[in-house]
Amino acid sequence: MNRFHVGLGVSGGIAAYKAVEVMRLLQKAGCEVSVAMTRHATEFVQPLTFRALTGGHVIVDDYDPANPDPIAHINFSQGIDLLLIVPATANIIGKFANGIADDFLSSTYLACTAPVMIAPAMNTTMWEQPATQRNIERLRADGVHFVEPVAGELACKTVGTGKLEDVENIVSQALGLLTAEAQRRGEERGTGAFPEKGVSIESNDPRRLGVSAVNDDLRDERILITVGGTREAIDPVRFISNHSSGKMGFALAEAARDRGAEVTVVAGVTTAEPPEGVRVLRGVSAEEMHTAVKGELERATVFVGAAAVADYAPVNAADAKIKKEGKEQLTLELKKTPDILAEVARNRTNGLLVVGFAAETNDVVGYARSKMEKKGLDMVVANDITREGAGFNSDTNIATILTRGGEAIDLPKMPKRELADRILDEIVKLR
Numbered sequence: 001m002n003r004f005h006v007g008l009g010v011s012g013g014i015a016a017y018k019a020v021e022v023m024r025l026l027q028k029a030g031c032e033v034s035v036a037m038t039r040h041a042t043e044f045v046q047p048l049t050f051r052a053l054t055g056g057h058v059i060v061d062d063y064d065p066a067n068p069d070p071i072a073h074i075n076f077s078q079g080i081d082l083l084l085i086v087p088a089t090a091n092i093i094g095k096f097a098n099g100i101a102d103d104f105l106s107s108t109y110l111a112c113t114a115p116v117m118i119a120p121a122m123n124t125t126m127w128e129q130p131a132t133q134r135n136i137e138r139l140r141a142d143g144v145h146f147v148e149p150v151a152g153e154l155a156c157k158t159v160g161t162g163k164l165e166d167v168e169n170i171v172s173q174a175l176g177l178l179t180a181e182a183q184r185r186g187e188e189r190g191t192g193a194f195p196e197k198g199v200s201i202e203s204n205d206p207r208r209l210g211v212s213a214v215n216d217d218l219r220d221e222r223i224l225i226t227v228g229g230t231r232e233a234i235d236p237v238r239f240i241s242n243h244s245s246g247k248m249g250f251a252l253a254e255a256a257r258d259r260g261a262e263v264t265v266v267a268g269v270t271t272a273e274p275p276e277g278v279r280v281l282r283g284v285s286a287e288e289m290h291t292a293v294k295g296e297l298e299r300a301t302v303f304v305g306a307a308a309v310a311d312y313a314p315v316n317a318a319d320a321k322i323k324k325e326g327k328e329q330l331t332l333e334l335k336k337t338p339d340i341l342a343e344v345a346r347n348r349t350n351g352l353l354v355v356g357f358a359a360e361t362n363d364v365v366g367y368a369r370s371k372m373e374k375k376g377l378d379m380v381v382a383n384d385i386t387r388e389g390a391g392f393n394s395d396t397n398i399a400t401i402l403t404r405g406g407e408a409i410d411l412p413k414m415p416k417r418e419l420a421d422r423i424l425d426e427i428v429k430l431r
């Protein structure tokens with residue numbers, strides 16, 4: 001028996017060919033995949049490619065007499081566990097948001113009771129268009145999940161946000177959602193096959209890993225953790241970043257997973273590997289991390305800002321590599337990036353606990369306490385990164401935990417994994 005049945009909707013963008021890889025990865029993960037394409041999508045990839053690989057009819061036009069199912073939009077949409085759109089054009093997003101059902105894929109969306117996940121891909125101007133953003137906000141409010149596009153060089157040879165997220169990450173997020181939904185419904189759907197080694201989704205399926213919590217005091221928590229450093233583009237080649245390895249954030253993710261929490265990590269640039277059994281989303285720049293956090297926050301009960309997010313980013317990343325010829329000096333104009341932690345704390349609802357980190361070089365506890373008060377946090381983990389055995393890239397840390405209304409807890413040097421458990425102990429006490 002297949003683990004999940006995914007309806008893969010392909011719309012007419014240049015990234016349509018990547019839907020083939022998404023389909024293959026889903027199949028390797030043990031999913032059954034049925035494919036629906038828009039008419040424009042067939043200009044980019046032949047339905048035959050999907051038909052050959054799935055062994056099933058690929059529906060483009062439900063009016064086509066060759067279509068074996070006379071009420072396909074209902075039957076297709078009712079038989080799937082997830083409707084995943086890769087890539088999603090600005091057009092299909094607009095149609096979904098406005099209830100337009102003038103082809104098979106848009107009719108299927110309207111008839112669908114399964115969760116829907118959309119991975120948009122388009123030119124940056126199309127992506128940033130207020131109409132597109134309005135449609136996305138509307139769909140988010142309707143409960144649709146998004147795999148945000150990333151920044152990079154686009155087919156139109158411009159650099160900006162709009163590139164389809166890596167196929168592995170799309171599949172990882174789709175499996176994470178399917179798993180979470182199945183857990184929510186308390187279902188067991190059989191074991192099926194699992195992805196090959198090296199496919200990152202493998203590490204993100206808690207059920208496959210048989211992860212069981214010994215002390216499950218966090219079983220009712222959904223913990224969202226930002227991890228690693230961010231990377232702010234100067235031009236297509238250069239960027240501003242920092243030394244964060246992601247070790248502390250991943251240690252927290254691992255410890256929280258072991259204590260029964262459902263863990264989602266939004267990772268920037270990391271040199272450490274994410275632990276198995278947690279859902280990993282990527283948000284490489286401060287802006288992308290911000291967007292990813294906003295998309296996930298609604299479900300979270302605890303937010304831990306462990307990422308070293310750049311405070312400033314270039315005002316405008318150059319479209320082409322900046323040349324050094326004729327320039328003895330170069331001035332970069334920087335703008336403040338969004339303060340993710342402060343914004344999460346400011347807009348919190350439903351008892352969300354908000355935890356921050358303060359990596360300082362002097363008056364560590366003083367700065368950390370003022371950060372906690374200014375940003376309205378419940379807890380700050382402060383560390384002096386100049387001390388040996390503390391800070392970036394080290395496997396150990398030396399921290400002081402400050403909690404709202406509580407005494408400062410000075411901890412000795414210990415492995416980051418152990419510190420993670422001490423932090424989680426304090427989170428449990430705050431509950």
Ligand SMILES: Cc1cc2nc3c(=O)[nH]c(=O)nc-3n(C[C@H](O)[C@H](O)[C@H](O)COP(=O)(O)O)c2cc1C
Pocket residue numbers: 010011012013014015038039040041088089090091092121122123126
């Ligand atoms: C070569 C080419 C590439 C395109 N790439 C994209 C794209 O990446 N994203 C997008 O939203 N639209 C893209 N379009 C425009 C869509 O194909 C167009 O809006 C179409 O109506 C989408 O139809 P559909 O949503 O029904 O598939 C592209 C068009 C062409 C001709």
